[in-house]
Structure formats: C-alpha cells, structure tokens
Amino acid sequence: MNILILGSGGREHSLAWAVKQNPKCDRLIVAPGNAGIAGVAECAALDIMDGAAVVAFADAQSVDFVIIGPEAPLAAGVSDALRAAGIKCFGPSAAAAQLEASKAFTKEICDASGAPTADYARFTNAAEARAYVEAQGAPIVIKADGLAAGKGVVVAMTLDEALAAVDDMLGGAFGEASAEVVIEEFMAGEEASFFVLSDGKNILPVGTAQDHKRAYDGDAGPNTGGMGAYSPAPVMTDAVVEKALTQIIQPTVDEMARRGTPYQGVLYAGFMINDGQPRLVEYNVRFGDPECQVLMMRLGAQALDLMLACAEERLDDAQANWANDHALTVVMAAMGYPGAYEKGSRISGLDNLTEDSLNMVFHAGTGIADNHLVATGGRVLNVTARGATLAEAQERAYRTVDQIDWPGGFCRRDIGWRALG
Numbered sequence: 001m002n003i004l005i006l007g008s009g010g011r012e013h014s015l016a017w018a019v020k021q022n023p024k025c026d027r028l029i030v031a032p033g034n035a036g037i038a039g040v041a042e043c044a045a046l047d048i049m050d051g052a053a054v055v056a057f058a059d060a061q062s063v064d065f066v067i068i069g070p071e072a073p074l075a076a077g078v079s080d081a082l083r084a085a086g087i088k089c090f091g092p093s094a095a096a097a098q099l100e101a102s103k104a105f106t107k108e109i110c111d112a113s114g115a116p117t118a119d120y121a122r123f124t125n126a127a128e129a130r131a132y133v134e135a136q137g138a139p140i141v142i143k144a145d146g147l148a149a150g151k152g153v154v155v156a157m158t159l160d161e162a163l164a165a166v167d168d169m170l171g172g173a174f175g176e177a178s179a180e181v182v183i184e185e186f187m188a189g190e191e192a193s194f195f196v197l198s199d200g201k202n203i204l205p206v207g208t209a210q211d212h213k214r215a216y217d218g219d220a221g222p223n224t225g226g227m228g229a230y231s232p233a234p235v236m237t238d239a240v241v242e243k244a245l246t247q248i249i250q251p252t253v254d255e256m257a258r259r260g261t262p263y264q265g266v267l268y269a270g271f272m273i274n275d276g277q278p279r280l281v282e283y284n285v286r287f288g289d290p291e292c293q294v295l296m297m298r299l300g301a302q303a304l305d306l307m308l309a310c311a312e313e314r315l316d317d318a319q320a321n322w323a324n325d326h327a328l329t330v331v332m333a334a335m336g337y338p339g340a341y342e343k344g345s346r347i348s349g350l351d352n353l354t355e356d357s358l359n360m361v362f363h364a365g366t367g368i369a370d371n372h373l374v375a376t377g378g379r380v381l382n383v384t385a386r387g388a389t390l391a392e393a394q395e396r397a398y399r400t401v402d403q404i405d406w407p408g409g410f411c412r413r414d415i416g417w418r419a420l421g
C-alpha cells in the first residue's frame with residue numbers, strides 16, 4: 001500500500017522508520033519531511049494545513065493511507081477532508097481534536113464522564129478571574145483555552161504570578177486562544193504520559209513514557225517541547241494503568257461517541273499520579289514528540305498494523321506485542337533553544353553511526369546546505385536507543401551522542417534520571 005505521513009519532525013521520522021519496515025508498505029511519502037526523513041521516504045512539498053490540497057495530492061499519488069503527525073492539521077479538519085474523499089486516515093476529526101484544541105472542552109468531557117482531574121473554573125472576564133484566583137490562593141494553574149504552541153500554561157507558585165498570567169492571557173497574549181482561560185487547582189505528584197489508540201469505540205494501549213520538559217540538567221531552566229523521553233514509565237504500574245483505562249480513557253471515548261463525535265486516532269493522556277491515583281492533566285490528539293520516538297523504537301513495524309486497525313475500526317481484535325525492553329531518546333537542540341537560536345550550523349559524524357533496531361538517530365530539524373547536514377530548527381536530532389534495561393538504553397544513546405560532532409548544539413546529560421535514580 002502507498003502511505004503518506006504528514007509532518008516534518010522527529011516524531012514523523014520515527015513513524016516513517018517504523019512504517020517502512022512493514023512489508024505492507026510499498027511506497028512511503030512524507031510531507032514536508034526533513035533531511036533525515038529523506039533517507040527512508042520520498043519527501044514532498046505540500047501545505048499540510050490545506051485539506052483540499054492534501055486530498056488532491058493523495059489522489060494524484062494513489063495514496064491508500066494517510067497518517068497525520070501534528071495537531072494543527074487535525075484541528076484544521078484535514079482528516080475530515082480525507083475521510084469525506086474516501087481516503088483512509090489515522091487521526092481524529094476536527095470535532096474530536098477539540099480534546100487538545102480546547103482545554104475547556106476537555107474539562108466538560110471530564111465532568112460528563114466522571115474522569116478524575118483538577119477542579120477548575122472558566123473565565124472570559126479578567127475581574128472575575130482575578131477574584132477567583134484571590135479566593136483560591138496559590139499555587140494555582142492558569143491555562144489559555146486554545147492552542148498556544150505549548151506556551152499557554154502558567155503554573156503559578158505565587159498569587160502575583162497568577163494574577164499577572166490572568167491579565168496577560170485575557171489581555172490577548174495568545175489572541176483568540178486566550179480569549180477564555182481555565183483556572184485549575186494545582187496538582188502535586190509525578191507526571192507520566194499514556195498513549196492509547198481508539199477506533200471510536202475500542203481502545204488499545206500502545207505504551208507509557210516520561211518526558212523531560214525543562215531545558216537543562218536537573219530539570220532546571222525554561223520549559224521546552226521536550227528534551228528527552230523514555231518508555232516504559234515505571235510510575236505507570238499495572239494498577240495505575242488499569243485505573244487510567246477504566247476511570248479516564250474509556251469513559252472519555254464513550255462520551256465522545258455518545259456526543260456523535262467519536263474519537264479515532266491516538267489519545268495521548270498526560271497524568272499527574274499521586275498515591276497510585278492518576279488524574280488527567282491534559283489530552284493531546286497525536287503522538288508526543290519526542291515520546292513517539294521511544295514508542296516507535298519499541299513497536300517497530302507493527303505500529304503500521306495497529307494504526308491501520310485503528311483507522312479500520314477493528315481494534316477489538318488487534319494486539320500490541322511488546323518486547324520486555326526499554327527505549328530512551330536524547331534531544332539535541334540548537335544552542336539558545338527554547339529562546340532565540342541560530343539556524344544553519346553544521347552537523348558532522350552522523351555518517352559513521354550504526355543505525356539498526358537498537359540505535360537510531362531521528363531527525364527533528366535538519367536540512368542540507370552546500371552538501372552538508374545543517375540544523376534548521378530548535379530541536380534538531382533525537383538520539384534514540386533500546387536496551388534490556390533502561391540503563392543500557394541510556395548508555396547506548398549517550399555513546400551515540402558523543403560520536404556526533406555539532407559545536408552549535410547541546411543536550412541534557414541526565415535523561416532517564418527519575419527512573420534510574
């Protein structure tokens with residue numbers, strides 16, 4: 001079958017790498033892709049936010065199956081356009097993508113399904129929001145309702161910080177996305193991510209992971225899109241997974257179906273776990289980046305079979321076969337990230353690396369200039385490894401990191417510390 005993946009990051013490189021290994025995959029196209037993805041797939045220029053353009057491209061190239069990587073095309077209805085044209089697609093409808101695109105919507109779904117989450121209130125009026133914050137006290141969490149490129153959440157440890165965030169967001173900091181705010185109870189505990197496929201009715205867990213949000217070692221520095229991840233997450237014990245599935249995930253999927261907007265795709269749940277009880281922090285409607293890289297490393301070629309079963313609504317007889325192993329990925333980012341950083345710095349040393357089912361360097365933001373690999377983004381490479389233990393996966397990943405010659409880049413040296421410590 002001919003397969004098209006939409007996106008250009010490390011997530012999409014790992015998806016392409018896994019899909020390509022499956023004998024069902026004849027031709028693989030990634031739009032727009034990047035310099036690393038070009039090693040496993042054809043890359044095509046295409047406006048992935050434009051549903052009609054994606055449909056026309058898929059028709060012209062006889063594409064049988066489209067996998068949508070990032071949230072923006074999902075929220076923009078690209079999967080709706082594909083399904084309307086009779087093209088099979090992995091990724092939720094725009095209506096179901098509200099689970100990521102609107103925090104207030106997710107809270108409504110939690111209320112309706114009884115899923116454990118933080119107490120909250122919603123505001124569009126700054127004076128009312130300020131009064132609520134003053135009555136609740138700090139710590140407290142202020143969230144822009146809509147998509148704000150990962151910057152729409154302020155975990156305020158003081159009242160002043162909280163009030164400033166309210167003024168900022170309702171004052172238009174993120175435009176339409178922060179015209180409404182959700183103000184939430186601060187939840188203490190350990191965070192973990194859980195990835196579950198849903199075909200609209202049936203669910204199938206495909207892995208747990210933990211991310212590292214802060215830029216520097218010891219969880220210091222500014223928030224980022226994620227500086228590294230590993231799977232599985234030890235805090236997601238069988239008992240926690242069971243609670244997550246029965247109290248949060250299945251009720252969400254049931255409520256979405258009841259509303260006539262069934263959720264089909266991967267549901268990425270962020271949990272806060274305290275005393276063995278998971279509570280929902282947020283949903284995303286796509287794979288995490290870089291969490292996807294460790295999941296794909298562990299799932300390999302079967303990832304395609306599972307995504308197809310999801311799109312064909314037959315997850316009830318699908319199964320994920322796990323090796324009892326661990327995977328870890330280290331993000332190499334351009335110096336300065338997540339602030340201002342330079343583009344175009346040269347990266348060497350990748351040509352001589354071993355790339356196999358245990359070691360892979362996924363590209364997140366690379367291009368070619370003057371016949372040389374260069375950085376084109378903030379997060380640039382995802383050095384990923386598998387091992388029988390997490391320690392072994394970590395050692396393998398950093399051994400590869402040390403072979404890469406990139407003076408313009410940096411990475412954390414402590415990915416995995418929480419699970420290894």
Ligand code: AMP
Binds near residue numbers: 141184188
């Ligand atoms: P988000 O952008 O929704 O992923 O939120 C960013 C981060 O803010 C999460 O990963 C959590 O670390 C933190 N966070 C969000 N909501 C809460 C909450 N209610 N209590 C504590 N931390 C939170």
Ligand code: GLY
Binds near residue numbers: 211226289290291
């Ligand atoms: N790594 C966090 C995310 O993909 O949202």
